[in-house]
Amino acid sequence: MNLDKFKKFKKESTVKITDSNTQKEIWSYTRVSSKEQTKKKYSIEGQIKHIEEYALDNDLVITQRHGGTYESAKRDFTRREFKLLIDNVRSAKKKPHAIAIKFISRFSRSGGSAIGLVEELVETLKVHLIETSSGLTTETEKGQMDIYSKLLHSKKENMMRMEMTLPALKDFVEEGNWLGRPPRGYTMYGEKVTNYKNRIKGQELKINEEGKILKKAWQWKSEGMPDFLIRQRLLDQYHFKMTKQSMSNMWRNPFYVGVSKHRMLDSPIIGKWPALVPEKIWDKVQALLQDAKRQSGYEKSKINEFRPLTGFIHCAQCGAPITSYIAKKKNVHYYKCQHGKGGNMNAFTTPRSLKVGVNDAFIDFLKQFELEDHKAEALKSILSTMLGRHADNNKDQVKNLKLQLKKVQEKIDKVDERYFLSENQNEEAYVKIKGKLESEIEIIKSKIQNVSGDLSNQDNYIEKAIDFSQNLSKHWNSGDLSSKLIIQQTLFPEGLIINPENREYRTKKMNGLISVIESIARDEKDSKSKKATQKGGLSSIVAGTGLEPVTFGL
Template sequence: MSIENFKKFQKEKLTQKDEVKEIWGYTRVSSKLQLVNNSLEEQRSEIVQFASRNGYTLKNILGGTYESASGDFTRKEFTKLLEEVKSSKQKPFAIAIKFISRFSRTGGNAITIVHELVDKLGVHLIETSSGLCTNDEYSKLDIYSKLLDARRENMDRLEKTIPGMKALLRSGNWLGKAPRGYTMRGRKVGDYALMQDTQSITINQEGEILKKAWKWKLAGERDYVIRQKLEKLDLIISKQGISSMWRNPFYCGILVNALIEEPVKGNWAGLVSEEDFLKVDNMLSENNVITVKEYCKTKVNEFRPLTGFLRCECGCLLTSYEVRKKKAHYYKCQKCKNASFNALTTQKSKMEGLNDSFERLLAKYTLKSKFVEPFKIQLNKFFDAVNAEAKEETKSLLLKKKEIETKIENLDKRYFENTNFGDDKYNRYALQFETELKMIESQIYSNAKKISNHNRHIDKVVEKVSNISKYWREGDIESKIRIQNLVFPEGLSIRAENREYLTNKVNLVFRLVSTFTRLNGGNKKQKTHQNFDGLFSVAGTGLEPVTFGL
């Protein structure tokens, strides 16, 4: 029998598909300094030339920025590259990179990614500097080896640099970019004008403005209000940015880093004291507890404005509800059995509603007409003190303005007299000086406006405190809540047994209003304005005109 009879069992050879001649490119540098020195453009040029020499069509080049290769999926552009490859209907033959270390330095993780690209998606990796490509098994092994070498190189660098980094941190130096409000000078800064041998971190113009934000926060102001105030001072900060600032010990001069075991004192001045920073932190912690346990038990209703503001004597916030059949509204403590209060006073209600009793409480903090003039005298003294500070600050700002204007004149002179000075250098310094000048002029204008609005502020404050209970009664739900928090910044408690209000803290202005009545009652023969002389000076200068805004 001839062996030829078995030919029919021979499998036909698979016809090899034509190689796709389309590739993508990927470029990356690890630092901003490399971004400036044209390293990315050099990588891009190498990939373009490689494609041209080898007959490939270069369809797309991704990356093009600086990202650390210590983690793969923490890199936005790298993640974008992988996602686009996976979602592409017509996948490229390969991703071209000048050096394989630019792809990743994670070692084993990087090999897993390459394996998925090649074996599951059919997309290869090409190192243009060496010509290695994963379509050849031996070249693939070489590429894997280079990825492991890149990881080993990173580990070697860390082994050498981490002890030095720890020593720098323990001596109070900062690693990385200084947070907003500070200017850092040293060896590793992006701006050549700020380079010097030793590190120094100083508070800049933004930092001086942010100091006010910390004061407002300590006074109990809400973040969105603080952001509005900062915007009026030409400082824009996001909701996330201001929230992050409250939780960053850097702002009180303390350095915290994962490389060292304990916090250390930083070599820079804080925008806020350590004590005040911890006060803010405690405020935030308390708010978080309230948010988790008590927030949104009931929705705020126009008939129940004290919901989420008034507490039972036991400390729990009062919730509220409506009996729809009776159209009656109630406040209730979820912990105490007998702590239920009618919100409104009706003909059928046995006791006065809490809304009405709260309005009567506000009446105690409403300025009577006979005390308007002595109250204005005290406000004038207060505003004089505030304006004196603003005038002194304006003098300093005018000197700074003159210095900046002189720098601009000198810069223009050097630019026109020295042909080697360079446009880039001129533009960089010009932008910096113009920004500083604009900020200084804005502060000068703000101070001038503050001083000029002296009488208007006094009239506004008097008008508000003279009608505070009326504004609460006639205002909408949002106005009521603002007034409640303004007069009683730490809230109110109520004793269920006799419905007595327990006040922990009253806004200084309204506390002084109630003091007028008390002091005047003690000595009726004395002239009204003599009884209250110096009250605001005793209280201190912690108040600002914005305190009275409703």
């Protein structure tokens, strides 16, 4: 039979033939798990070189490089560079033909989730995976199955390693050692820490300079100070930033009292590190946190502008902090003893109220501490001396800030050195890191300027302090919520005790300013008493909450 007559019935191929002169674009991804993996076949440099040679041999061009760092592959999207790679692939308008990795285990060890991710890359995004060490590629169905098999094998390897290492890790933790990065405020010394200067035999955790500052935060919290005021004071006095969530987590972390509650342990144990806070302070803070929990029976509110004394005042009958709530139907604000012994107390005095409102009673209480006009000169003399000491304090702050400035500049120098000496420069990462460090420098420089100049007008500060001392009740009553809370906590750092029956207040502990005013009022003519007042009052003001310039302007 002559088959040539059937040629006209042959269907043309619909497969598009790629021009052999057009190079396919690929992206590379490199990774090692730790700095200890320094063998050539696992090193970043070795991986990069192998992928480049593969691309050259197979007429491929690398247009983007990702990874190049130390990241564990146990979980995929906890790896910053890996997440960046996948996000870039998903968002890229012009997607690469493939992602090239020397070993599949460098891509992921998460098993099933990794297979799902590769499925998305190949089927949805049309981006393949290439293992350059073996030549396997998802471009063929067999190659795709082989890569899936290798991903599962990598997961199995991880599980086997964990079975071998978990018992040893458990013994390590049970001996009182810490596993992982220590919480803020501690520096770790050991055999495998990243900072080579801190490498020693065994393990040791030490409280660092941040820890010393955090210790003050714990003390303030145990005295009942609200978190937002603690964060503000840390920032104002020590230029120490802390988020709301991280502070909340810190109060509930037994690590700071020297106790380990690691999940590998059957029960908590005493750790081998020094406690940042005594057990007594820890117990006080936990009691305050417990008292702050929502109570049933009415809608308890947090501190607000109509009930600024919430948690600040304590019941004279049971000693518990006073909570507050709003009766929504009547739109009336009340304070309430947690244990019910003091009953409900109206926040404001109204024509129908039988007793004076708690807020109005507090205003009357403040009036008794207000300085009379003819006694202002005595306070001016004391404040002048205090501001001189405050200036000395500022010099120390400037010194510390300049030290911080030097450290950040050294980090910038290292970033520049690594970038310019690297053969594989990641310009995007370099610009991002350097920009962040330069922003830190600008912030520190601004703080140095503020601290250096905040006492440039001493007379103005003194006048504001006198005005504040003569009008305590007026400033509190007219201020916003933040101002009210600052005034309360500044003047009475341990809060006040209120008698629910007669709405009378008693002080627990007064700020140095109030002590000075009281002493001046007792005997302004007695020179010996004056000297003693100045000495004791200044000590209280400077060492305690203090009359910072910002307080003068309240």
